[in-house]
Amino acid sequence: MDKLLITGGTRLTGDVVISGAKNATLPILCAGLLTSDDLHLTNLPLLKDVSTMEKLLSQMGLRMNVSGNSVTLNGSNIHNLEAPYDMVKTMRASILALGPLLARFGEARVSLPGGCAIGARPVDQHIKGLQAMGAEITIEAGYIHAKAKKLKGTRIVTDMITVTGTENLLMAATLAEGETILENSACEPEVVDLANLLVAMGAQISGIGTSRMVIQGVSSLHGAQHHIISDRVEAATFLCAVAATGGDVTLQNTRVDILDVALDKLREAGAILITEADTIRIQMSSRPKAVSFRTTEYPGFPTDMQAQFMAMNCIAEGTSQVTETIFENRFMHVQELNRLGASIETEGHTAIVRGVDKLVGAPVMATDLRASASLVIAALAAEGETLIDRIYHLDRGYDQMEVKLSALGANIKRVS
Numbered sequence: 159m160d161k162l163l164i165t166g167g168t169r170l171t172g173d174v175v176i177s178g179a180k181n182a183t184l185p186i187l188c189a190g191l192l193t194s195d196d197l198h199l200t201n202l203p204l205l206k207d208v209s210t211m212e213k214l215l216s217q218m219g220l221r222m223n224v225s226g227n228s229v230t231l232n233g234s235n236i237h238n239l240e241a242p243y244d245m246v247k248t249m250r251a252s253i254l255a256l257g258p259l260l261a262r263f264g265e266a267r268v269s270l271p272g273g274c275a276i277g278a279r280p281v282d283q284h285i286k287g288l289q290a291m292g293a294e295i296t297i298e299a300g301y302i303h304a305k306a307k308k309l310k311g312t313r314i315v316t317d318m319i320t321v322t323g324t325e326n327l328l329m330a331a332t333l334a335e336g337e338t339i340l341e342n343s344a345c346e347p348e349v350v351d352l353a354n355l356l357v358a359m360g361a362q363i364s365g366i367g368t369s370r371m372v373i374q375g376v377s378s379l380h381g382a383q384h385h386i387i388s389d390r391v392e393a394a395t396f397l398c399a400v401a402a403t404g405g406d407v408t409l410q411n412t413r414v415d416i417l418d419v420a421l422d423k424l425r426e427a428g429a430i431l432i433t434e435a436d437t438i439r440i441q442m443s444s445r446p447k448a449v450s451f452r453t454t455e456y457p458g459f460p461t462d463m464q465a466q467f468m469a470m471n472c473i474a475e476g477t478s479q480v481t482e483t484i485f486e487n488r489f490m491h492v493q494e495l496n497r498l499g500a501s502i503e504t505e506g507h508t509a510i511v512r513g514v515d516k517l518v519g520a521p522v523m524a525t526d527l528r529a530s531a532s533l534v535i536a537a538l539a540a541e542g543e544t545l546i547d548r549i550y551h552l553d554r555g556y557d558q559m560e561v562k563l564s565a566l567g568a569n570i571k572r573v574s
């Protein structure tokens with residue numbers, strides 16, 4: 159099993175190109191199930207969840223022609239309407255096949271994802287929404303079996319804001335009969351990216367980027383071309399790494415307008431940021447100042463950046479409070495950061511981080527995707543060597559992270 163060996167203490171300098179967003183790519187690949195025409199996608203990130211999704215969709219019959227960071231999908235020969243447990247258990251986003259399969263083929267069988275390292279993560283809202291659109295849904299032997307001759311538009315109010323729930327219902331609604339209103343829908347940029355692609359495919363959607371989307375169903379969707387948005391979480395991860403180690407780094411191929419809160423927090427921590435529409439230069443010459451925050455839905459502070467900012471807070475001047483409101487169990491990195499000499503205590507959903515003068519390298523274990531990223535950041539800032547185990551979590555969502563960090567001068571290598 160691969161591990162990362164990091165010798166900390168080097169300032170990061172240079173340029174880094176940010177990849178396409180994992181959380182936009184996964185639903186967008188599933189949108190390939192909605193049409194028999196070609197979908198041309200560019201700016202795909204090269205990471206494990208994307209290849210798992212490609213494998214899942216290929217076995218359904220979606221044809222795929224991958225070339226570097228581009229892919230052409232063709233859904234004219236879909237013959238298997240099932241997402242099996244083996245795949246769903248490695249990637250929860252497989253649930254995103256449910257809405258498109260049901261809407262276009264009238265049936266789908268998708269394994270229930272179950273919980274994961276960050277919480278219970280039920281999919282009851284996906285099911286509730288599809289049932290409201292007329293689907294008959296049974297849950298048997300760990301599978302969701304959904305059937306509907308034709309989905310019917312209706313008004314759906316989800317109990318909470320759910321990102322993949324909104325994406326599943328949005329894709330289903332594009333081919334439903336009549337009008338669907340999605341109230342309390344997620345406004346995350348990745349949802350907007352999916353919606354923009356669907357519009358390019360002929361879907362009729364208004365209210366994109368708001369909490370109320372209105373969809374007029376159409377009888378079929380056609381092919382389109384789409385450039386996937388830049389990964390805001392990867393961008394924030396590199397920015398936190400520079401804030402923790404010090405340095406001068408320019409992020410290329412990024413999107414300043416979808417990173418507002420993260421950039422505000424970095425300025426509060428003492429970073430100098432020079433931004434243009436698609437580049438961010440960060441200069442950090444002092445120890446960061448502690449920053450407190452509370453995770454919420456977009457445009458608030460993203461839960462997917464919580465662990466990385468906490469890593470920066472570990473060596474900051476002062477004490478910070480980090481409150482997680484989206485997932486019930488997203489502090490698995492706390493114990494591992496403490497192994498590196500951090501001083502963090504948790505009280506329910508809040509972590510109190512007392513900044514220490516230095517972290518010291520140690521063997522640590524990655525427990526989930528962003529927890530892994532926080533350990534990389536802490537290790538880069540620590541004195542001495544850190545060996546991070548179970549980095550398959552990191553590979554799930556980052557495109558060649560150690561290659562990009564090496565190019566910025568970090569002493570990081572993959573070892574088996």
Ligand SMILES: CC(=O)N[C@H]1[C@@H](OP(=O)(O)OP(=O)(O)OC[C@H]2O[C@@H](n3ccc(=O)[nH]c3=O)[C@H](O)[C@@H]2O)O[C@H](CO)[C@@H](O)[C@@H]1O
Pocket residue numbers: 181184251277278279280281282283284285318319320321322323348461462484485486
């Ligand atoms: C592939 C992808 O895009 N993943 C992102 C997506 O996950 P995902 O879409 O799974 O997260 P949700 O937005 O659905 O979850 C938000 C909250 O709602 C709860 N919930 C959700 C659905 C449901 O049917 N019932 C229910 O109770 C969840 O357990 C969680 O507490 O959004 C999360 C929140 O921004 C991000 O951390 C993930 O990176």
Ligand SMILES: C=C(OP(=O)(O)O)C(=O)O
Pocket residue numbers: 181250251462527528555
């Ligand atoms: C939690 C994440 O992903 P997923 O929803 O695929 O588990 C993430 O990207 O941080």
